[in-house]
Amino acid sequence: MKNIALILVASLMVILSSFTKPVQDSPFQHDRKEIKSSILLAGFDFFRTHRQGKDGITSTWGFSSGEAITGFILERTYEDPADPYAYWETVALVPASGLRSYKATDTNVFPGFISYRVTAVRENTVVAVSDVSTVHIVSH
16 A cells, blocks of 8 residues: 555656756846856956946946956846846946956936846856945935
């Protein structure tokens, strides 16, 4: 009787597991070309954000890796940045120009805690992701 119960439970687990799909690791959760691989390498020298007047937040970062970077993606979230299901919205696409530092200003912000990160990309491959920087805006 125990053997039949074990076989029944094992069969049920196999059947139910076929209805689930594996979680896909993607650094972006919005409509854009899917990233092929996510190889994270050191390369960001610094990443800072600060309030820019009444209406914006300026992000500044330095990148000095030997990788051939094609551009950077500045993203923000109003959610918990440590949450893997947090929605990260693209703020700016900055083309790489061989400089050691870059900046972009987000002029469409709302009060609250806003977290930013920068992703360095080469074509459609993630090369490095910066630390997260959070700014608190009380009101406009």
